[in-house]
Every structure is written in structure tokens, then in C-alpha cells.
Amino acid sequence: xxxxxxxxxxxxxxxxxxxxxxxxxxxxxxxxxxxxxxxxxxxxxxxxxxxxxxxxxxxxxxxxxxxxxxxxxxxxxxxxxxxxxxxxxxxxxxxxxxxxxxxxxxxxxxxxxxxxxxxxxxxxxxxxxxxxxxxxxxxxxxxxxxxxxxxxxxxxxxxxxxxxxxxxxxxxxxxxxxxxxxxxxxxxxxxxxxxxxxxxxxxxxxxxxxxxxxxxxxxxxxxxxxxxxxxxxxxxxxxxxxxxxxxxxxxxxxxxxxxxxxxxxxxxxxxxxxxxxxxxxxxxxxxxxxxxxxxxxxxxxxxxxxxxxxxxxxxxxxxxxxxxxxxxxxxxxxxxxxxxxxxxxxxxxxxxxxxxxxxxxxxxxxxxxxxxxxxxxxxxxxxxxxxxxxxxxxxxxxxxxxxxxxxxxxxxxxxxxxxxxxxxxxxxxxxxxxxxxxxxxxxxxxxxxxxxxxxxxxxxxxxx
Amino acid sequence: xxxxxxxxxxxxxxxxxxxxxxxxxxxxxxxxxxxxxxxxxxxxxxxxxxxxxxxxxxxxxxxxxxxxxxxxxxxxxxxxxxxxxxxxxxxxxxxxxxxxxxxxxxxxxxxxxxxxxxxxxxxxxxxxxxxxxxxxxxxxxxxxxxxxxxxxxxxxxxxxxxxxxxxxxxxxxxxxxxxxxxxxxxxxxxxxxxxxxxxxxxxxxxxxxxxxxxxxxxxxxxxxxxxxxxxxxxxxxxxxxxxxxxxxxxxxxxxxxxxxxxxxxxxxxxxxxxxxxxxxxxxxxxxxxxxxxxxxxxxxxxxxxxxxxxxxxxxxxxxxxxxxxxxxxxxxxxxxxxxxxxxxxxxxxxxxxxxxxxxxxxxxxxxxxxxxxxxxxxxxxxxxxxxxxxxxxxxxxxxxxxxxxxxxxxxxxxxxxxxxxxxxxxxxxxxxxxxxxxxxxxxxxxxxxxxxxxxxxxxxxxxx
Numbered sequence: 001x002x003x004x005x006x007x008x009x010x011x012x013x014x015x016x017x018x019x020x021x022x023x024x025x026x027x028x029x030x031x032x033x034x035x036x037x038x039x040x041x042x043x044x045x046x047x048x049x050x051x052x053x054x055x056x057x058x059x060x061x062x063x064x065x066x067x068x069x070x071x072x073x074x075x076x077x078x079x080x081x082x083x084x085x086x087x088x089x090x091x092x093x094x095x096x097x098x099x100x101x102x103x104x105x106x107x108x109x110x111x112x113x114x115x116x117x118x119x120x121x122x123x124x125x126x127x128x129x130x131x132x133x134x135x136x137x138x139x140x141x142x143x144x145x146x147x148x149x150x151x152x153x154x155x156x157x158x159x160x161x162x163x164x165x166x167x168x169x170x171x172x173x174x175x176x177x178x179x180x181x182x183x184x185x186x187x188x189x190x191x192x193x194x195x196x197x198x199x200x201x202x203x204x205x206x207x208x209x210x211x212x213x214x215x216x217x218x219x220x221x222x223x224x225x226x227x228x229x230x231x232x233x234x235x236x237x238x239x240x241x242x243x244x245x246x247x248x249x250x251x252x253x254x255x256x257x258x259x260x261x262x263x264x265x266x267x268x269x270x271x272x273x274x275x276x277x278x279x280x281x282x283x284x285x286x287x288x289x290x291x292x293x294x295x296x297x298x299x300x301x302x303x304x305x306x307x308x309x310x311x312x313x314x315x316x317x318x319x320x321x322x323x324x325x326x327x328x329x330x331x332x333x334x335x336x337x338x339x340x341x342x343x344x345x346x347x348x349x350x351x352x353x354x355x356x357x358x359x360x361x362x363x364x365x366x367x368x369x370x371x372x373x374x375x376x377x378x379x380x381x382x383x384x385x386x387x388x389x390x391x392x393x394x395x396x397x398x399x400x401x402x403x404x405x406x407x408x409x410x411x412x413x414x415x416x417x418x419x420x421x422x423x424x425x426x427x428x429x430x431x432x433x434x435x436x437x438x439x440x441x442x443x444x445x446x447x448x449x450x451x452x453x454x455x456x457x458x459x460x461x462x463x464x
Numbered sequence: 465x466x467x468x469x470x471x472x473x474x475x476x477x478x479x480x481x482x483x484x485x486x487x488x489x490x491x492x493x494x495x496x497x498x499x500x501x502x503x504x505x506x507x508x509x510x511x512x513x514x515x516x517x518x519x520x521x522x523x524x525x526x527x528x529x530x531x532x533x534x535x536x537x538x539x540x541x542x543x544x545x546x547x548x549x550x551x552x553x554x555x556x557x558x559x560x561x562x563x564x565x566x567x568x569x570x571x572x573x574x575x576x577x578x579x580x581x582x583x584x585x586x587x588x589x590x591x592x593x594x595x596x597x598x599x600x601x602x603x604x605x606x607x608x609x610x611x612x613x614x615x616x617x618x619x620x621x622x623x624x625x626x627x628x629x630x631x632x633x634x635x636x637x638x639x640x641x642x643x644x645x646x647x648x649x650x651x652x653x654x655x656x657x658x659x660x661x662x663x664x665x666x667x668x669x670x671x672x673x674x675x676x677x678x679x680x681x682x683x684x685x686x687x688x689x690x691x692x693x694x695x696x697x698x699x700x701x702x703x704x705x706x707x708x709x710x711x712x713x714x715x716x717x718x719x720x721x722x723x724x725x726x727x728x729x730x731x732x733x734x735x736x737x738x739x740x741x742x743x744x745x746x747x748x749x750x751x752x753x754x755x756x757x758x759x760x761x762x763x764x765x766x767x768x769x770x771x772x773x774x775x776x777x778x779x780x781x782x783x784x785x786x787x788x789x790x791x792x793x794x795x796x797x798x799x800x801x802x803x804x805x806x807x808x809x810x811x812x813x814x815x816x817x818x819x820x821x822x823x824x825x826x827x828x829x830x831x832x833x834x835x836x837x838x839x840x841x842x843x844x845x846x847x848x849x850x851x852x853x854x855x856x857x858x859x860x861x862x863x864x865x866x867x868x869x870x871x872x873x874x875x876x877x878x879x880x881x882x883x884x885x886x887x888x889x890x891x892x893x894x895x896x897x898x899x900x901x902x903x904x905x906x907x908x909x910x911x912x913x914x915x916x917x918x919x920x921x922x923x924x925x926x927x928x
Contacts, residue, residue, distance in 0.1 A: 035669065035671045036669065164657050168653045189634050192625055193629055207475055207478065226534070228502070228534070228715075230694055251718055252689075254715055258726065262722065266796050266800030285797050290834070301845075304850070308778075310781050314772075321767060321788055321910065324788065333749050336727060336729075337732070377761065
């Protein structure tokens, strides 16, 4: 009996060692069986071309298919694999992985591969590609167990064993009626512990949750998460199962969905990674920046109207960036909270009103607190370092404090209402809200601050 | 044989109907068996107190335990369940769900419950609570199948059927040696299709991936995702299995992790939701705002140094907000990209250098483009609407353009280097970078812009 080795070295390192030192291919294959396919996939980068070729010839297509499906960037290696083996690998792969791999293959190789791909794989690839990337259908795998409704427990078990050779998502067994329409599901555990004399019917859940192929991923992701199942069936309009979505797909989808939102909040049009070219990165970042540049020119016009105030009381410009930064941040906070709340599709009009009121309340409380802090600390600062009389210093800092309060309250409201509005008119609030909110907040803050300074300090009190 | 009903009504609505109209408890129980526990959980909110009581008495503790573990807010309902049944439910629950539920129970009820909880549940709750929320150990469930290494295929199958009654995470069967130490795992599919005469050894993966109980969730989440397994074992320092992490836990953890990052990017100290009190929301938002207020005062001092420029050339203040907003946005873009890249723990010094160069390159390209746009459009605007001579107008807009370029390049660098630095000194870059980056960018932008305006427009060219 073998013993696990518990050294500090990583699994990938051990795999490299095995491939380099095994006396025979059989020995190597046997030892590799103990390792996770993901670890074998990770070890490829540490091998040289000859060692990888050894691996490709030692393992069968089914095993290689599993390993390749774990690679982040299979394009690096598929050129190294002979065309016959590559075709075999594609035929063995789960449909969704085959689609991913297929996209990584050069057109010249595809031409040669096409006649070698079996019909089942071909139609699965066609099916998945027929869905838009935003639709549930694009996430499916055809690796699942499906049995007829009218079997006995023993027949079902037999069918499971037969299909499990090909399909390894066996946690839930899907059941179809005599017209091949989805009618329910069996938890594998229930089948395993069931006694042979009970009817299969008694362990079938006839109202099992399902997804529709054209549903939007973003709209069904909360539902999928809520059911917390290893897999959920995906049906077409005829109630036929076209495939399943596994928990792993959900992890990826959640990751993508949140990653996209995260990127959008930061003013990127899509998520970026380390390996992108400068050109791609520019394309993702420029749209928002250009919009902002032009909106900013609009703000400049408004600020221009207050040149007179600044000319007579230059000290006021010191605090413009403070007020704008604070307003901008408060707006982003409200925006982020609102977008996350909006992701929950079940929001009623009452909930939205509640959210708006809450944001306003938080804005008033935070604004009042920050306004008072600005009044006290800035007043002291202006009196001490700018050489203004104490009374005048606190009048100026009072202007800043009141402007902060007003700007923060309005920013909270804008940061809440603009995304709600965009959501209502079916525009992605995460993408559209950013520049608009920044601009509105800037405008409000500038007008409030300079307006107040002009009214209070220049017109009424003649501080200058 | 039953037929699935395919009306448009939701499963939860149908469940409510069943509970309201069933002629007997047995009939109701039988019908409910077809539904997913999550749907039964969601139906509770549509039932009145009496109907819920009927449900509590109709279903056994094991079933109720499953249903309750799907509730977002179980506190609402647990008061309605009698204390005896509640104890039974806790004893039947998965350990991690029991921990969640236990936190929702009033202390007065806990006192009565404690003697009724069985030792196994008690020790599981104690174990999970012994880990910090950031550690992998806090996510485990003790619902898994574990067998000895030296069984035959038949014995293993028998053991599986025996344990599956209690534990329903059966996709992977964990194997321990004679000292009860984790030594490998069996894919249930391999066990099901294995012929009886092969040794169990041949289907055990002896180098199966595992997690350690004290690992940080944030640091292992990429690894967990990469293995794409239904579950992974969690070991303590003695190599004993203390529990497993399921794919569902991973979905939740990914969701939480990204949600936190998202919140931090928006300047919130933690994720918020609709049901929070104003006080809680304030506590999450104020820290960053207060830091920013004081840092902003620092920026004000610097702007103050340029009062002279503004006094003689008030038109320059028009474009301050434009430059600061652009710099702020570029900084946030770089920050967001860098934080996501840093999440990938395997980053070498070379990768970091590569990232910094890439950000700088993107900054220079975007900055040049936006700078030229500003030069052209603002120059035209100043000449047309502000009444400056064309030459002077383009000198002013040239100042804005150059400042934009400089501010954007430096913001890109700051947005990349600050989080890398924080990451290096083990401070969460997502939380710490925000205010510092805003402030540095404001300072750089203000000094560049006003400095350039003073140098070029006031000192050299005497535009005024």
C-alpha cells in the first residue's frame, strides 16, 4: 500500500520530478494517477518541450482533456499536441471546455480538425455558441446523467453506472418523461441509500428548480446561488434539457459578474489583467475619461461664472478641491451601495424609496458631522496661518462647512437616484452612473460653495 | 405516476397553495417532497403564523434543518418553533449552518437549549467558532464521507451507503490511514463504476489537494477556485480532517471577498445592505471621509500657495476641477487594476515591474491623447467664450493639456505603486490606498497646473 508523501514541496513540483525520473511510462502514469488534474496542468509550465511530449504520449486523450480544461491559457500547449490526439481530446472534453479550447485553435488547424470531430461534440459546440455570452445557455455543459421516469431503482442504478463512465457530474440525476421532457431530479444520495423495492417515483423531486436557456446570467445568478446545488438543469422552450450548470460554473460566473461591476465602478469598461496589451488597456479606460473630459469642460464653464468671487477673495479657491473630493467620495459610496442593492432583482418601489431615504439620512448625518469639523478646524487654520481676523476666518470656514453639508447630502441623493433611474430604463447603472454622478456632484458643489461665498462673504459681509 | 405541473406560478406560490389546501398532513408532506428545500424556505414569508406552525409540526427535524439553512434571516422564524424541535433541528443541521443559526438565537433561549444539544453538534460549533472569520477553518462543514484506507471496494461502498444517511456531500470520499490522518480521496464516480475485484488503492488519489485550517480565506480562494472540485478537505496541523469546504461555500466566499473589495474601492469600510441602520452605515462610511477631510486640508494649504496666480489670472481656476477629476479617475483605474492583479498571490518582482511599466505606458498614451484634446477644445472655448486672443487662449489650454498629461502619468504610477507598497508591508491595499492616492494625485495635479500657469503664463509670457 502506498503512502502519501508529506513534504513541503508543491504537488506541481513533485509531478515534475515524477516525469523526469520515472523509469518507465507505465510507472509514470501510475504515479500521476494520484495527483489532481489541476496540479498536472500547473506542472506543464515547469517542463521542457521534450518532457511535455513524453506526457502527451503517456496519457490517453480522456485524461489529457481533463488536464487541458484546467489550463488558463491552453493556446501555449495545443500546438505541441499532434492533430490526431488533439481531435481525440476535443471529442473527450466536456462541451463547454471544448468550446473554450476551440476558440484557442488557429484557423489553419481548425480546417484539418473539423472532419475529425465527432457529431456529438460538433453539435454541442454549435449549441453553446448559439447563445449570447450573457445568456445562461452559454454556460452549460452536456456532462450530466439523465434517465427515464419509468425505471425501477435497480434499472436507474444500472443506468447511472453505465452513463458515469462518460459523464462525471453524477451528484444529481435528471429525469425525463416519455417525451424526453425534463420532469424532475434525483439526489444521488437518495438513489444510493434507497432500498430496491421502493418505486423510483418516491425519490424523484418533481418540482425541481431549473433555468431557461435564454435567461440572462446576471439576472439568474442570485437564484442559482440561493439553491446552492451542485448543478441545475437548463431547459429550452420545449422543456428539453440542453445541459446543466455546475457549481464551478457558478463560481466563475459570480467572479465575472462581480469583477465586471468592480471594474465599472473604477471607470473601466471591462476587467483587465496583467497580460493585456497597452492598446487593449487604453481601449478599456479611455471611454469614461473622454466623456469625463467633456463633462468637465461643462463644469469649467460654471466655475468660470465665479471668476469674480475668486478675483476678490482668492482664499476661497483653497477649499474647492476639498469640497469636490468629499462630494465625489460620498457620491461613489452611495453609488456602490445602490448598485449592489439593485443587483437584488426583487426590489419594490417601497424598497427603493426606503433606500433613498436611508442614503439621505446618512448623508445629512455625515455631512453635518464633517461640516462642523471643517468649520472648527479650517476656521482655526485660516485665522492662524492666513492672517484673517477670527470672525472672518470662521465665516469663511462656515461657508466651507455649509457647502460640505449641502454637497454631501445632494451627492448622496444623486449617487442613489441616478443608478435607480438608469436601472429603471434598463441601462447598466454601474457603467452609466459614474461620469454623470461625478459631473452633477462637481456642479452642485461648485455652485453651492462659490455661490455661498459670493452671497455671504462678498455681498453681505464685505469681508474683502 | 405524477406529472410535473408547468404553470407560470413560482414554486414558492405552489407550496403555499399546497399547505393551504392539503386535506391531510400526510398528503401535504408527500406533495412537498417534490419541492426544493430552498423553495419551501422562500414560501415561509407568504404563510401566516398558523400555517407555518402546521408546517413545523408536519415536517421532521432533519427536513426542517435543511429548509432553515436556506433562510437568509432565520431569526424571524426560530422563535415560532418549540424549543424541543429547535434542539432537534440544531442536532440534525450541518455544523456550519448550526453555527449560523446559533448566532441568531436569543441568550435566554440558548440557556435552555444547551443541555439539549448533543455532544457532536456542540463540539462542531466549538471547533468552527475557534477559527477567526478570515480563516479557512471558519467555513468548514462536518458533513462528509470518510473511510479507512484498507477497505475493499465492496466494504467502501457499504460504508458509503451507511454514512450517506447522515452526510449528503458524497461526491468525494475522503480516505484516512490507520492513524486517522488524511491520506487521499476517491471520486464517487470511480467507486460506482469500479469492479469489485480491483483494490481500493487503485482508485484513491494519494496526492489530493487540501487546505489547512489556519490558512487565510483571501489567500486560498484562488487555489480553491482553480481546483474546481465539489469539495476540498481541510486539515489541522496533525493532518487530521476537521471538515470540508464545499463549492457552495466557495461561491459565498468569492462573493464576500469580491464584495469587500468592491466596497473598499468605493471608500466603505465594509459591505452594506438595505437593512442596515443609519448608524451602522455611518460607521462604515465615516472613517474614509474623515481621513480625507484632514488630508484635504493639507491639499488646501498647497493650493493656498498659488493664491497669487489666481488673483492675477482668475481664468485658471475654471480648469482645476477638470484636471483633478481626471487625475482622480485615472488613479482609481490603476488602483482597481493593481488590486485585482495583487489578489493573485504568485506575483513576482518582475511581474510587478511589468505592471508598473504597463500602467505608465497606458498613462502616457491616454494622457497625451486627452492632453491634446484639452488643448484643442479648451483653446477654442477660451478664445470664443472668454474673449482671450487666440494665442493666449491656446497658451492657457496648453497649460491645461500639459498638466493633464503630467497629472495622468503620475496618477497612474501612484495608483500602481501605492497598493504594491501597501501589499508589501502587509496592509490591505484596497482599504489603505484610496485616501492616500486621492491626496497625492490632488497635490501633484494642483502643483503641476498652478506651477505651470505661474511659470508660463505669469512669469514668462506676462499674459495678464
